[in-house]
Amino acid sequence: xxATAAASSIDFWFEFASxxxxxxxxxxxxRAAAAGVAVRWRPFLLGPIFARQGWRDSPFNINPVxxxxxxxxxxxxxxxxxxxxxxxxRFPQHTLLAARVATVAGDEGWGPAFxxxxxxxxxxxxxxxxxxxxxxxxxxxxxxxxxAVLARAEGEDVKARLRDETARAEALGVFGAPxxxxxxELFWGGDRIDDALDRARGL
Amino acid sequence: xxATAAASSIDFWFEFASxxxxxxxxxxxxRAAAAGVAVRWRPFLLGPIFARQGWRDSPFNINPVxxxxxxxxxxxxxxxxxxxxxxxxRFPQHTLLAARVATVAGDEGWGPAFxxxxxxxxxxxxxxxxxxxxxxxxxxxxxxxxxAVLARAEGEDVKARLRDETARAEALGVFGAPxxxxxxELFWGGDRIDDALDRARGL
Numbered sequence: 001x002x003a004t005a006a007a008s009s010i011d012f013w014f015e016f017a018s019x020x021x022x023x024x025x026x027x028x029x030x031r032a033a034a035a036g037v038a039v040r041w042r043p044f045l046l047g048p049i050f051a052r053q054g055w056r057d058s059p060f061n062i063n064p065v066x067x068x069x070x071x072x073x074x075x076x077x078x079x080x081x082x083x084x085x086x087x088x089x090r091f092p093q094h095t096l097l098a099a100r101v102a103t104v105a106g107d108e109g110w111g112p113a114f115x116x117x118x119x120x121x122x123x124x125x126x127x128x129x130x131x132x133x134x135x136x137x138x139x140x141x142x143x144x145x146x147x148a149v150l151a152r153a154e155g156e157d158v159k160a161r162l163r164d165e166t167a168r169a170e171a172l173g174v175f176g177a178p179x180x181x182x183x184x185e186l187f188w189g190g191d192r193i194d195d196a197l198d199r200a201r202g203l
Numbered sequence: 204x205x206a207t208a209a210a211s212s213i214d215f216w217f218e219f220a221s222x223x224x225x226x227x228x229x230x231x232x233x234r235a236a237a238a239g240v241a242v243r244w245r246p247f248l249l250g251p252i253f254a255r256q257g258w259r260d261s262p263f264n265i266n267p268v269x270x271x272x273x274x275x276x277x278x279x280x281x282x283x284x285x286x287x288x289x290x291x292x293r294f295p296q297h298t299l300l301a302a303r304v305a306t307v308a309g310d311e312g313w314g315p316a317f318x319x320x321x322x323x324x325x326x327x328x329x330x331x332x333x334x335x336x337x338x339x340x341x342x343x344x345x346x347x348x349x350x351a352v353l354a355r356a357e358g359e360d361v362k363a364r365l366r367d368e369t370a371r372a373e374a375l376g377v378f379g380a381p382x383x384x385x386x387x388e389l390f391w392g393g394d395r396i397d398d399a400l401d402r403a404r405g406l
């Protein structure tokens with residue numbers, strides 16, 4: 001593999017409450033692998049960023065017309081991609097604990113596996129990520145010890161790291177999810193995965 | 204041409220103040236022609252729809268972080284597509300008169316030509332569509348009589364038609380531009396042109 005290809009990578013900024021992040025999470029690794037690009041899964045919290053925009057809820061709830069479109073759109077995109085989907089009864093879900101666990105998982109090399117499992121729980125399996133038992137079950141299903149992982153996830157260093165990552169996303173100009181970054185270059189939305197991959201490959 | 208191809212068409216809902224509508228307007232006819240799909244250019248006004256969402260300005264001005272992304276994104280998309288682009292000094296521009304002229308032009312078979320010219324004036328040529336002289340010059344450059352066209356554009360029937368079209372867009376669930384519709388099915392954003400064309404072709 002040429003050195004440039006080995007060096008190329010994108011950062012995938014995601015929020016577990018974000019429906020379009022789910023769609024992107026379902027396809028990003030395969031698409032990136034086909035392009036010879038590495039993916040860094042970077043959980044962050046959209047809540048604080050939305051709050052600075054004056055939003056205390058998902059923009060898809062604040063604007064029900066846009067919300068109606070989003071659910072129809074996510075449904076048909078999932079159908080087209082062969083990705084399982086069931087509209088969650090609760091939206092958005094409380095994703096703080098899941099994002100902390102994803103931070104731990106990222107450190108330990110099981111970030112994408114946990115990420116995808118958590119997204120599926122939210123957007124395909126009718127679970128509520130806001131419930132501790134849901135997150136614990138996801139950890140156990142991946143062959144990890146929920147008690148130990150949750151203890152690490154709620155340690156001060158992981159809490160601080162997730163806050164720092166959210167601040168880093170904001171500093172990069174992230175205002176929604178999913179966002180892909182290649183250096184300082186941002187690509188917002190799952191429709192732009194290929195543009196981000198092209199950028200990472202220097203195309 | 205098979206009957207199904209002849210019957211397939213999409214509606215292209217656009218607003219002259221919308222930067223992403225400009226990008227879409229620059230590519231839609233060629234892309235649709237390649238797909239064997241007819242395009243109906245449908246000018247409407249985003250202002251009244253945004254006002255109902257509580258916005259009195261472009262969301263890209265209300266949220267400067269999102270705005271900064273948008274300008275960078277439009278610039279690089281135009282570069283990739285070979286579409287001329289120069290960031291307008293005034294954004295958004297007052298597009299009521301241009302939209303009324305586009306309504307007349309649509310009736311008379313020169314809708315896309317005027318539409319593209321007006322978009323270019325705004326987003327590539329440093330003109331202000333809010334100035335009557337700009338709109339008149341665009342009409343003249345297309346070999347039409349500005350005085351006669353502007354008189355028709357400001358007739359009560361055309362004013363009412365544009366209001367009706369805006370109401371129709373809103374009834375369809377349009378909340379931004381560009382939006383493509385195929386029957387009741389909406390596709391929001393220029394990234395979704397191919398999805399809309401596929402839908403029109405029954406794919």
